Amino acid sequence: xxxxxxxxxxxxxxxxxxxxxxxxxxxxxxxxxxxxxxxxxxxxxxxxxxxxxxxxxxxxxxxxxxxxxxxxxxxxxxxxxxxxxxxxxxxxxxxxxxxxxxxxxxxxxxxxxxxxxxxxxxxxxxxxxxxxxxxxxxxxxxxxxxxxxxxxxxxxxxxxxxxxxxxxxxxxxxxxxxxxxxxxxxxxxxxxxxxxxxxxxxxxxxxxxxxxxxxxxxxxxxxxxxxxxxxxxxxxxxxxxxxxxxxxxxxxxxxxx
Amino acid sequence: xxxxxxxxxxxxxxxxxxxxxxxxxxxxxxxxxxxxxxxxxxxxxxxxxxxxxxxxxxxxxxxxxxxxxxxxxxxxxxxxxxxxxxxxxxxxxxxxxxxxxxxxxxxxxxxxxxxxxxxxxxxxxxxxxxxxxxxxxxxxxxxxxxxxxxxxxxxxxxxxxxxxxxxxxxxxxxxxxxxxxxxxxxxxxxxxxxxxxxxxxxxxxxxxxxxxxxxxxxxxxxxxxxxxxxxxxxxxxxxxxxxxxxxxxxxxxxxxxxxxxxxxxxxxxxxxxxxxxxxxxxx
Numbered sequence: 001x002x003x004x005x006x007x008x009x010x011x012x013x014x015x016x017x018x019x020x021x022x023x024x025x026x027x028x029x030x031x032x033x034x035x036x037x038x039x040x041x042x043x044x045x046x047x048x049x050x051x052x053x054x055x056x057x058x059x060x061x062x063x064x065x066x067x068x069x070x071x072x073x074x075x076x077x078x079x080x081x082x083x084x085x086x087x088x089x090x091x092x093x094x095x096x097x098x099x100x101x102x103x104x105x106x107x108x109x110x111x112x113x114x115x116x117x118x119x120x121x122x123x124x125x126x127x128x129x130x131x132x133x134x135x136x137x138x139x140x141x142x143x144x145x146x147x148x149x150x151x152x153x154x155x156x157x158x159x160x161x162x163x164x165x166x167x168x169x170x171x172x173x174x175x176x177x178x179x180x181x182x183x184x185x186x187x188x189x190x191x192x193x194x195x196x197x198x199x200x201x202x203x204x205x206x207x208x209x210x211x212x213x214x215x216x217x218x219x220x221x222x223x224x225x226x227x228x229x230x231x232x233x234x235x236x237x238x239x240x241x242x243x244x245x246x247x248x249x250x251x252x253x254x255x256x257x
Numbered sequence: 258x259x260x261x262x263x264x265x266x267x268x269x270x271x272x273x274x275x276x277x278x279x280x281x282x283x284x285x286x287x288x289x290x291x292x293x294x295x296x297x298x299x300x301x302x303x304x305x306x307x308x309x310x311x312x313x314x315x316x317x318x319x320x321x322x323x324x325x326x327x328x329x330x331x332x333x334x335x336x337x338x339x340x341x342x343x344x345x346x347x348x349x350x351x352x353x354x355x356x357x358x359x360x361x362x363x364x365x366x367x368x369x370x371x372x373x374x375x376x377x378x379x380x381x382x383x384x385x386x387x388x389x390x391x392x393x394x395x396x397x398x399x400x401x402x403x404x405x406x407x408x409x410x411x412x413x414x415x416x417x418x419x420x421x422x423x424x425x426x427x428x429x430x431x432x433x434x435x436x437x438x439x440x441x442x443x444x445x446x447x448x449x450x451x452x453x454x455x456x457x458x459x460x461x462x463x464x465x466x467x468x469x470x471x472x473x474x475x476x477x478x479x480x481x482x483x484x485x486x487x488x489x490x491x492x493x494x495x496x497x498x499x500x501x502x503x504x505x506x507x508x509x510x511x512x513x514x515x516x517x518x519x520x521x522x523x524x525x526x527x528x529x530x531x532x533x534x535x536x537x538x539x540x
Contacts, residue, residue, distance in 0.1 A: 033422045040531045051305025166295045
């Protein structure tokens with residue numbers, strides 16, 4: 001659905017001379033430290049965001065701080081949760097934009113988003129419905145069922161968001177490795193990705209066949225110019241500095257732990 | 258600094274860890290290791306909540322209607338739950354990749370920061386909480402040792418090859434705490450300094466030393482800016498949380514500093530852990 005838009009986002013904005021590798025998205029993905037720092041920020045913001053929401057949810061379940069009114073946590077702790085949430089979302093959006101097509105077709109990213117939106121819906125439900133009669137249950141050791149239910153939904157969905165978020169960073173269940181027609185393949189809309197992969201493979205095979213045919217036409221000629229692998233590439237412009245930063249360390253941060 | 262250069266004799270033992278049947282079993286499954294990664298994160302979150310609440314309370318913010326003792330007692334079981342999750346998942350993951358932990362400075366930093374974090378949570382904070390806010394002599398000695406160890410950990414973090422960029426997060430955490438809980442004037446001044454620094458360094462580096470052409474100068478400017486900024490943030494935090502507070506019922510200054518130090522020590526453990534997978538050291 002958004003495949004083409006995201007492909008455009010990944011390749012076009014910021015690109016000079018139509019070279020996709022110079023786009024903002026790809027420069028960010030290939031940056032020496034910025035990507036890793038953003039990813040670290042995303043993970044560490046969980047301490048603030050999920051760490052505090054865990055305590056608030058446990059109070060709603062009547063597990064901790066039973067003698068403290070819920071409103072105390074709501075007023076004193078929830079602002080910290082919101083701050084952590086903002087940091088997590090900003091860094092998360094940045095990470096998504098560093099490789100949008102890949103994440104868009106990731107099974108785990110899609111699962112993460114489902115539970116993210118479930119958690120968001122739960123927040124609205126709690127805020128506009130459950131919290132309306134807060135005066136009745138604020139000081140109760142064991143809040144009524146709707147409050148507990150909301151806390152359970154919140155805890156479960158945030159745990160699943162964290163779970164799928166962690167799995168997103170690993171390279172399994174990717175389009176290339178899932179057989180056509182399986183649930184994951186359909187769920188991640190792998191068809192356009194695989195069509196592109198097949199198209200590239202077909203082109204590569206054609207190039208190879210063409211090169212082999214040319215070799216046959218001029219046999220035993222060592223001085224024959226090598227076939228250009230990329231037929232579309234323009235002749236190299238002279239005096240053009242390299243676009244990539246000097247490879248001091250591996251230019252792309254290692255993403256798989 | 259890392260364990261490999263400090264204890265070179267341990268190498269055969271470390272290498273042997275990865276060859277045990279247990280590790281072969283873990284590696285044989287495609288789900289166990291990802292599962293451990295997830296449990297490690299969930300442990301981090303649980304410990305995060307169980308550290309932040311009592312730490313902030315000692316600083317005089319957060320749930321101020323409750324006594325530090327009541328908060329410490331309430332979160333204690335959750336601190337244990339989180340720590341057990343972290344240690345079990347962490348030890349198994351470490352056994353799968355033992356040479357990585359052995360050679361990487363980030364792991365060394367993590368261990369050095371873990372000592373003051375444990376001292377502060379289980380020694381200092383618990384002592385202050387159980388003495389109704391009073392900072393005993395023993396607790397002061399423990400806090401002093403913890404402060405020294407934490408400073409050592411942060412300095413190693415900021416200078417270790419490959420792990421150094423991660424120290425940025427420690428600075429950010431200190432900055433956020435000052436900006437969230439500092440007095441109005443402090444926030445305005447630090448905010449202004451931050452804005453000027455970010456814009457100024459941005460103009461200087463990208464304008465005169467673009468990274469694609471003058472990479473080394475670009476990085477050197479960034480490095481020194483961060484070092485000076487770290488000292489600045491530390492100064493602001495120290496001044497903000499150690500001066501006598503005007504608010505009624507505010508905790509004594511030493512208690513506030515102990516709360517801040519506890520949060521920072523645990524955060525350093527987490528931030529260093531993030532960089533174990535990212536490189537540095539001779540692996």
